[in-house]
C-alpha cells in the first residue's frame with residue numbers, strides 16, 4: 001500500500017498529539033516543581049528552585065507514608081509472589097473440570113474495582129477478628145497487605161503461569177530419575193526455571209502495591225501510606241512539593257527502565273553468543289566425521 | 296545372578312486404552328536390549344514403567360531381582376535418557392553431570408573427581424564449564440549419557456536418543472553408544488523405531504506392536520525367523536501372499552494361493568486347512584523365464600527396475616494385481632519393464648505364519 | 655456473617671471445598687480422565703502442603719470470604735455493635751431501597767442524586783472506554799505491525815515512563831494543567847480566545863480528561879500484545895488482494911485482536927467506574943461520581959451496610975459489563991486475562 005505524504009503527516013501529527021497528551025501533563029507538573037511560586041505553576045516561570053524537594057523531604061507525614069508504602073510493598077511481594085507461584089502450579093495440576101471454576105475465582109480480583117476489594121477486606125476482617133478474638137490482626141497494614149494481595153497475587157500468578165506453561169516436564173522427571181527428592185526438584189529445577197518470571201512478578205507486585213490507592217484507602221484504617229497522605233494533601237490544597245514527588249517517581253521509573261534495558265541487552269547478547277558457539281561446535285563435529293555409508 | 300529387569304504380566308492402561316498388554320520379559324545383566332516398534336506402540340510407556348514414572352495397572356516389574364512396586368523413580372537403580380535429553384539449561388555441563396551425585400549428598404571433592412573422569416570418558420574434558428546451550432547435538436548427547444552414568448545405575452534406559460540427530464552423526468553415535476556400553480558393562484535398554492539401529496546395536500530385540508511384545512530374540516532371529524506376521528512385515532522388506540494350507544510334511548507345508556500352490560517352511564506348526572500368510576524376502580526371489588524345477592514359482596509382469604549399483608530393486612505385478620518386490624545382486628541379468636517373468640524361491644526361503652483374524 | 659453461623663461458614667466453606675475437590679479428583683481418576691501420580695505424590699508432602707495452604711488462604715480468606723462478607727453485610731440493618739447478632743439483626747433490603755428512594759424522611763420520590771451519579775458514572779465510563787480505544791488503536795497497530803525495532807523500543811520507553819506514576823499524581827497533573835492560573839488558561843487568555851480563566855474543574859471537563867488519561871496505558875498494552883501476534887503476512891496478503899485499509903482493520907486485525915480489545919476495554923471500564931482518585935482531585939463541589947458516594951457511606955455516614963450495598967451495586971455492574979463484553983466478543987475469561 002502506498003502511503004501518501006499527506007497520510008504520513010497526519011499519522012505523525014497523531015503520534016505527536018498522543019504523546020503530548022500522555023507526557024505533556026506530567027512535564028508541566030514536573031516543571032512546576034522547579035518554579036518558586038507557592039502554587040504549582042509553570043508560567044510565568046518566576047525562578048528556578050530546588051526548595052520544593054527539600055520541603056518534600058521535610059514533610060513528616062509524607063515521609064512516614066513513604067516508609068509505610070515501602071514496607072507494605074515489601075510485605076505484599078513476600079506474600080503475593082509465593083501465592084502467585086502456588087496458584088500457577090496448582091493451575092497446571094488441577095483436574096480440567098475444577099480448573100475453570102478455580103480460574104474464575106482467582107482471576108476475579110483483577111476485574112474487580114479496587115474500592116470493592118478494599119471494602120470487602122475491611123468488612124470481613126473486622127467480623128472475623130472480632131469473632132475469633134484476634135483483634136490484633138485488625139490492623140491497617142495487615143489489612144492493606146491482604147487487600148492488595150488479592151489482585152496482585154493474581155497478576156503474579158498470570159506472569160508465572162505464562163512461563164510455567166513453557167516448562168518441560170521432562171526436566172522434572174530427569175531430576176527425579178537421577179535421584180532427586182520432590183523438594184529438591186522444586187528448588188533445583190522448577191524455581192531456577194521460573195526465576196525470571198518470579199523476578200518480574202516481584203517487581204510488578206512491589207510497584208502495584210506502591211502506587212495503589214483505591215484498595216488502600218479503605219483498608220488502611222488509621223495507618224497512612226504515601227498515596228493516602230497524598231490524597232489528604234489534595235483536599236487541603238496543593239503545593240509544588242507534590243510535583244517534586246512526581247518528578248522523583250518518574251526519574252526512578254526511567255532509571256529502572258534503562259537498567260532493565262541494559263540487563264536485557266546483555267542477556268540477549270550472551271544468548272546469541274551461546275547459540276553461535278553451539279553452531280560452531282556442530283559444524284566442527286560434522287566436519288570430523290566420515291560420510292554415512294550409502295544406505 | 297538375578298536378571299537385570301524382569302517384567303511379569305505387565306499391563307498399562309490409560310482409561311480404556313491399553314498401552315501395554317501382558318508384557319513378560321527377562322533382560323540379562325550386561326545386555327544391550329532394544330525395543331523396536333512403530334510409533335505409538337507403547338515403547339515409551341513400557342520404558343517409563345521400568346523407570347517408575349508409571350505404575351503398571353497389573354503385573355510386576357523387578358529390577359535386580361527386587362520388586363519395584365511402590366518404589367518411585369528417584370529410588371530405582373535405573374537412569375533414563377530422555378527423547379529430548381532434558382538437560383538442565385541453567386546448569387553447566389559439569390553441574391549437569393554431577394547433579395545425581397549432588398542430590399545423593401556426595402561430598403564436593405569426590406563429586407568433582409567423578410565428574411572429571413566422566414568428562415574424559417565422553418570426550419568433553421574441555422567443556423565442563425560451558426552451558427548446555429553452547430554445545431553441539433552430539434556433545435549434548437554425550438552429556439546426557441555421562442549424567443546418567445554418573446549415578447552408576449544398574450540399568451540405563453534410552454528413549455530414541457538419536458532421533459533428533461543429523462543422519463551422519465546418528466550413524467557415528469551408534470558405534471559410540473555400543474562402545475560405551477561395552478566399556479561400562481551395564482544393561483542398556485534401548486528404544487527405537489529404526490530397525491537399522493536395533494539390528495546393528497543390540498544383543499537382543501523385542502519387537503512391539505500395539506502394546507504387545509510380539510517376539511524377542513537376537514537380530515538374526517527377528518529378521519530370519521519371525522514368529523508373527525507383524526514381525527515378518529516390520530523387520531526388513533518382505534513379500535506376503537495369502538492362502539490356505541493344503542498339505543503339511545516334516546517342517547514344510549504347501550499353501551494354496553491364487554497364484555498356485557506354493558511351498559514354504561512351517562515353523563509354527565500350522566495344520567492343513569488353516570488360513571496362512573507366506574513371506575518371501577525380496578532377495579530370496581529368483582527371476583526366470585520358465586517354471587522352476589525345485590521350489591515354488593508363479594508368473595509376474597515387471598513394472599519397474601531401480602538400479603542402485605550393488606543391488607537392483609525390481610517391482611513386479613502378479614495375476615491378482617498385488618505388487619511384489621525382488622532384489623537382485625550385482626551381476627544379475629536385469630529384466631526390462633513390461634517383461635513377463637516367472638518368480639521362484641526355494642521352500643526354505645518361504646515362511647508360513649498364521650494369518651491373524653483380521654488382516 | 656455474624657455470630658456462630660458466620661464463623662461456621664468461615665471455617666466450613668474451605669473445608670467443604672477441599673472435600674469436593676478431593677472427591678472430584680478421586681472420581682476423575684476412577685473414570686480414567688486423570689492419570690499419573692496424585693497431587694501429594696507429584697509434589698511431595700512439604701511442597702504439596704505449601705501449595706494447598708497458599709492457594710487455600712488466597713482463594714478463601716483473601717478473595718471469597720471477604721466478598722461474601724460484603725454481600726452479607728449489604729443485606730443487614732445498621733446497628734450499634736452491641737446489637738449485632740441480636741434479635742434486630744435480620745436480613746433486609748433497606749440498603750438497596752435507600753439507593754432507589756432515599757431516606758424515609760425525605761419528600762422526594764426517588765433518590766435522584768445517587769441514581770443519577772450511578773448512571774452518569776456508568777455512561778461516562780463507557781464513553782471514556784470507547785474514546786481510549788479509538789485513540790490507542792492506531793498507535794498500538796503502528797507499534798505492533800509497522801514500527802522499526804529501534805522506534806518500537808523508543809515508543810515503549812515513552813509509554814513506560816508515566817506507567818508507574820500513581821493515579822493521584824496523574825490527576826494532580828491535570829489539576830496543575832487546568833487550574834485557573836494553569837498553563838492552558840494562560841494560553842487561552844494569551845491568545846485572546848477567552849478573557850476570563852475557564853473553570854475546567856467545575857465543568858467536570860478536568861475530571862473526564864483526567865479519567866481518560868489515567869487509564870490510557872491499560873488500553874494500549876493489551877491492544878499492542880494482541881495485534882503483535884498477528885502474522886504480518888496476513889495483512890500483506892489482504893493488501894495484495896486489493897482490500898482497502900478499513901477492510902483490513904475491520905475484518906483481519908480487529909477479529910484477530912479481539913482478546914486484546916476485550917481485555918483493554920474491560921480493564922479501562924472497570925478502573926474508570928471504580929476510580930476514586932480522579933473524582934477526589936479533579937471533581938468540583940457539585941461533581942457527580944459514584945465511588946465518592948460509596949466512600950462517604952463508610953467514612954462520612956458511617957453506615958457500613960449501606961456502603962456494602964452500594965459497593966455491591968457497582969460490583970454487579972462491572973460483572974455485567976465483563977459478561978456483556980465476553981458475550982459480544984464470544985470469548986472466554988481465560989482469553990482476556992492473559
Ligand SMILES: Nc1ncnc2c1ncn2[C@@H]1O[C@H](COP(=O)(O)OP(=O)(O)OP(=O)(O)O)[C@@H](O)[C@H]1O
Pocket residue numbers: 309312314332333334335336337338339340341488689
Ligand atoms: N498419559 C497418557 N494418557 C493417555 N494415553 C497415553 C498416555 N501416554 C501415552 N498414551 C498413549 O499410549 C500409546 C503408546 O504411547 P507411547 O508413548 O508409549 O508410544 P511410543 O511407542 O513411545 O511411540 P513413539 O515412537 O511415537 O514415541 C499412544 O497411543 C499414546 O497416545
Ligand SMILES: [Mg+2]
Pocket residue numbers: 338339340454
Ligand atoms: Mg516414545
